[in-house]
């Protein structure tokens with residue numbers, strides 16, 4: 001295996017993809033299966049809709065996940081992870097090999113669930129995104145999902161890690 005094709009290599013793809021984002025926070029996600037890029041996405045508008053960068057974000061007041069606080073959220077944008085999943089025609093499996101997701105931010109609850117559902121078992125993120133509901137689910141996962149299949153959400157570090165990460 002080429003040692004240069006590692007977490008750092010794929011995270012750089014993420015950083016470049018994030019430059020294309022048109023919403024206020026630039027996010028990107030790449031999906032990797034057997035060392036091949038199988039999905040890439042950044043957060044942006046629906047095809048043929050306005051770009052937030054042209055007309056401003058479509059903000060609504062929403063409850064911050066898992067807390068009693070509220071915050072502004074843009075409802076125009078499709079999350080980077082969802083866009084990557086929509087482009088991905090591969091499914092991860094125990095027999096065929098699981099998929100790794102690299103993301104500039106930790107995924108929200110719904111993206112986390114969608115990532116796991118298509119056979120992603122390792123999620124490498126660069127920046128923390130607080131979502132207490134996602135964390136609640138993550139810690140409540142069955143042993144089959146959490147242990148046998150090595151589902152891991154790990155913070156990116158410049159030092160490449162192997163496939164059994166911390167946490």
Ligand SMILES: [Zn+2]
Nearest residue numbers: 023052057074
């Ligand atoms: Zn926006």
Ligand SMILES: [Zn+2]
Nearest residue numbers: 079107108111
């Ligand atoms: Zn999301």
